[in-house]
Amino acid sequence: MTKAQLENALRNDYLELIKTVLSNEREIDALPVGASEIAVPCLDAEGGETWVLIKVSVPRGTRNGEGSYTPYDGYAAAEDYAIDCAEKAQKKQAAEAKKQAKIAKDEKKRAEKQALAEANKGLKELRNIKITPEKE
Numbered sequence: 001m002t003k004a005q006l007e008n009a010l011r012n013d014y015l016e017l018i019k020t021v022l023s024n025e026r027e028i029d030a031l032p033v034g035a036s037e038i039a040v041p042c043l044d045a046e047g048g049e050t051w052v053l054i055k056v057s058v059p060r061g062t063r064n065g066e067g068s069y070t071p072y073d074g075y076a077a078a079e080d081y082a083i084d085c086a087e088k089a090q091k092k093q094a095a096e097a098k099k100q101a102k103i104a105k106d107e108k109k110r111a112e113k114q115a116l117a118e119a120n121k122g123l124k125e126l127r128n129i130k131i132t133p134e135k136e
Helices: 003-026 074-128
Strands: 031-034 037-043 049-055 061-063 069-071
Touching (some): 003 037
Antiparallel strands (some): 031 037, 037 049
């Protein structure tokens, strides 16, 4: 068998496995919608009908410029994904900390403005008081 035929057989085997598991475990019909895709009808959290599309592929890897491929490494891809997720979480945490610091700074600035406005209001009231000389 050629490499393409081996990959097609493997992909078809996994598509059948997924359809069988869904049919046995969830009693759901998985519908083939392409050579490497199946669609599964399901309900979302609010009870609305929607679809899940499952795509199965057998990656060859990346071209190495010599007319062949550097084989795909799922372990390295999983490790890269974990690193990316950790970096995104760290960036999100840093952004949240920066946001909280800005909120605290803005609240402090608003409080200072409010205090200044209250002080100015008091001064204006003092200026409007008319002093009348006492009569003896």
